Amino acid sequence: MKIPIELIRIVVALVAVMAWVGLNALLLVYCERKYAGHIQRRPGPFEVGPHGIIQPLIDGLKLMAKQLLMPDGADAILFWLAPILSMIPVLLLFLCIPYSPLLTGWEVNLGLLLILAFAGLNVLALLLAGWGSNNKWGLLGAARAVSQSVAYEIPLLLAVLAIAFQTGTLNLTEIVNGQGSWPWQWNIIVQPLAFLIYFTSILGETNRAPFDLPEAESELTAGFHTEYSSMGFGLFFMAEYANMVVVCSVATVLFLGGWKGPFFDGWWWFLAKTYVLLFVMIWLRWTYPRVRFDQLLNINWKWLLPLAVANLLGTAFLMKVFA
Amino acid sequence: MVFSWLHLAIVLFLLGGLLFAVGPLILAVLLAPKAKGGDLGMPYECGMRPHGPSWIKFGITYYVYALIFLAFDVDVLYLFPVATHYPATVGWVAFVKVFIFLFFLVLSVIYFWAKGVFTWPHQIRT
Secondary structure (H helix, E strand, O other): OOOOHHHHHHHHHHHHHHHHHHHHHHHHHHHHHHHHHHHOOOOOOOOOOHHHOOHHHHHHHHHHOOOOOOOOOOOHHHHHHHHHHHHHHHHHHOOOOEOOOOOEOOOOOOHHHHHHHHHOHHHHHHHHHHHHOOOHHHHHHHHHHHHHHHHHHHHHHHHHHHHHHHHOOOOHHHHHHOOOOOHHHOHHHHOHHHHHHHHHHHHHHOOOOOOOHHHOHHHHOOHHHOOOOHHHHHHHHHHHHHHHHHHHHHHHHHHOOOOOOOOOOOHHHHHHHHHHHHHHHHHHHOOOOOOOHHHHHHHHHHHHHHHHHHHHHHHHHHHHHOO | OOOOHHHHHHHHHHHHHHHHHHHHHHHHHHHOOOOOOOOOOOOOOOOOOOOOOOOOOOOOOOHHHHHHHHHHHHHHHHHHHHHHHHHHOOOOHHHHHHHHHHHHHHHHHHHHHHHOOOOOOOOOOO
16 A cells, blocks of 8 residues: 555644754743843753753653642533643644745645634633632633733734735735845834734734733732643643744745745744844743733723724735835 | 534534543542542631622622623624625625624724723613
């Protein structure tokens, strides 16, 4: 029997994505703690390995060696479904991200829509986690998570739509092909406002500070994951870090020219841009104070949303003017 | 709908995600100690015994936000097919259509704004 080439491609992509997600989680935990340390003028993790480089691996092992606990009276099905559900769609998000012309899991002509659709499932997981754990902090965190993710989804979609209007395609590979190698040929030059809106919204979407209200430790203990110990907690964080990588990769594709860069096009440019964006996200977390919840919602509905709509209309208008 | 390789890829990736989630959980079950008794199962409320159940009715002020979201998200979805065709359109008719569509969407936000949904604490005028 001959194994079809497509099946081989899918399996290889799946294994590669699994390895990539795991590696990224370790790398980002290390980066986050190390940056945090240096921003606060302390060395960060330093004991395990040179400059604490093995620390995240040990953290993972430690998490696995902790007992999985469930509070009395919690809804067992929802409680355990939540961390699993937050992890399930994550791998799929990497399927159509073009790291280079060759390094694409599967070229999907609706790639952008696929990513946006499955990224939305994460909210459901957070809601189930907060509701299922029969904990007041959890419940409040879940209510916040839903209203926040729901709100920030819309400017995000509108900012992405501005690019889609301009390029006329939802295929991520074609969007990259529409941009040039030099920074002034990237979409960010034509759509600076869309990029700003997109970047602000992804902070809200991935629950990152200064918009990390669902898990605000100073008000809600730990928000929706208060009751999760061991790997239950670990899965939420793996999913969050993987989602951060996905949204930054999409930003790279849409606005920063994807794998294209000065002198030599290739996956190294893609990784470099993604990691610069991730660095900015972590940097923001340790620089800005957390906003209040009404401020959070009002930033979205009073500023980001009207700006995003105006940007979209402006894009459509200017395209007709210069047509 | 024909079952294509893409669908197989999506199903396999979702299954892979399931594996990726369940694997560490099983490892944790195998490796971790299994303590029992005491207050291990008590919901965490900063050390005190929980006062009443947590599944109670409470005023979710975010309810109105959910309504606007519904209005927006469903409609924004319609703009994706429009986006793929827009650069191919000729003349201003397409722009006028997009403008009308977005105008009524924005109208909903203006309406809620005027009603005081975005003012905290809520003073929604009916």
